[in-house]
Amino acid sequence: MKxxxxxxxxxxxTQSGDLLGSIARxxxxxxxxxxxxxTVKLVFDGDPVSRDYIYWLLRTPAYREYCRGCATGxxxxxxxxxxxxxxxxxxxxxxxxxxxELLEGVEKRITLLRETNATLEAIAQALFKSWFVDFDPVRAKAEFRQPEGMDATTAALFPDSFEESELGLVPKGWTVRPIGELVEGIYDGPHATPAESADGPVFLGIKNLTGTSLDLSDIRHISESDWKQWTRRVEPxxxxxxxxxxxxxxFFALIPPGVRCCLGRRLALVRPHAENGAGMFWFHQFISAPFQQLLDKHTIHGATVNRIALKAFPSYPVLNPPEPLKSAFVDSVAPLWAxxxxxxxxxxxxxxxxxTxxxxxxxxxxxxxxAEALMAEVAS
Incomplete structure (x- = not known):
């Protein structure tokens, strides 16, 4: 393959047939x-039709329905x-x-937007790692150097020494506390799946979590009445x-602005306290290497799927820097996340x-x- x-x-x-016969490039x-x-590779004999035409033809609803109709097993x-x-x-x-040609153009624009987001998120993650994992500003001050890439006001928020904690050496004055003491709550949704609706609020499924973000390109809608039922415990x-x-x-993701949704099966939600830093800080804490290693340590390996005990999640210890420092981080990455x-x-x-x-x-x-009018609209 090339x-x-x-x-x-x-x-x-998946037993749903959604992936049966699916094509990729x-x-x-x-x-x-x-x-x-x-999985089979498509080899073209001559050029009766273009590869791009075949690629999009095999993504049409008519082809998807054909594959489901031919399914065995x-x-x-x-x-x-x-x-x-x-x-x-x-x-x-x-x-x-x-x-x-129009579909190819749309696909390229979607890909470019996703690549741009990956770059922006990497910048935010690198800043979190420098401040709260590698402790670069603290190490610089301990060596009587000015921390790089920050003004004097921000640098003054960092200590110049370390102390022992249950997580090892941490900056002096920073605490280690259970997650449950630092957030408003941790919730999961009903352990069931409501009927699908043509439109309405979004029913978040595990497939919508793509590592560090929500992929809302393929969503399931539910009715208003079901949404009220599914958000009785918590409304994201x-x-x-x-x-x-x-x-x-x-897999962790921030709920973006303007998304009206509810939690599906196998999903839970952390709601931060406003006074303990915005969700952006805790999100970066959860996707950081130390916390991911903590999750690995608490993983229960099952016969079919691995899991963590949700009831134990609030007891996981996390590093808790002072509030002004968390606020400084949020101020730095907020434009990136916007x-x-x-x-x-x-x-x-x-x-x-x-x-469509x-x-x-x-x-x-x-x-x-x-078709020509649509081409002009997308090009603009």
Missing amino acids: SGDLYVSLKDV VPSDIASGRLTQD TTTLGLSRDDFLDFPVPSPAPADELLI RRGDIVFSYEATLG AIHENQVQAQTLTQLRD LLPRLISGQLRLPE
Whole structure:
């Protein structure tokens, strides 16, 4: 496999059929790779149709429904090669070719926004690591040096020596306390799944957690009545930190502004106290290497999935710097996170546009003038 190659999965362990027959493209930053079992590479014989056309054709609802209809098995769904190869490939009309160009442009913009966010988040993480993991400003002051990259007011917030704690050497005057003493609360949602709705509030699932952020490109909506039921214990709000306590352990994400949602199964939420620092500080604490190692230490390894005991989570010890220092960190990274959240909104809007356009591919519903108008709109 090399950059730009297309590959298809002929198995789906989710039992929903959502991944059966799914197609993907090797990213441009991956020079080469190997296929996993039950995954096939598409090799093109000549150029009757473009690779880009096949890529988008195999992402249409019509193709997804075809794969579900051909599925075999119960625990693990399968798609035979013959059934896959039997899927009809109509010749693209001129409007379809423009639509493919439009979809490619949308995809590139989504990718660019995500890459930008990864860079912004890396900057924020590097600052947290310097201040609260490596203690660079404290070490500098202990050696009678001026801490780098900060003004005198911020530098004055750091001590110039260390002391012993249950977490090892920590800056003098900083405390180590259980999480539960430092936040307003830790909550999980109902252990069930409500019926899906055409629109309405977002039902956060474990699939929406992608490591350090929420991916809202594929969301499940629920009704207003179900939302009231599912938020009786806690209604997620901006600055809360959602995390998984089963399966994908160690995944944490900030609830962004403007998202009306509830917690799904295997998800929990940390709500910080305002006086103990904003969610941005605690989010970076939770994704830092020391806390991730603490999670590994408390992981319960099961036969099918790993988990942590949610009841024990509030007792985990964490480093608690003075409030002015936490506030200084939040002030430093807040502009980064404002840009990240704005980019997430743009990416979600583009994703919705893409998903609206996909069913119109090969349907004959899109006329050439309309396709040209859409091209101009996205280009602007």
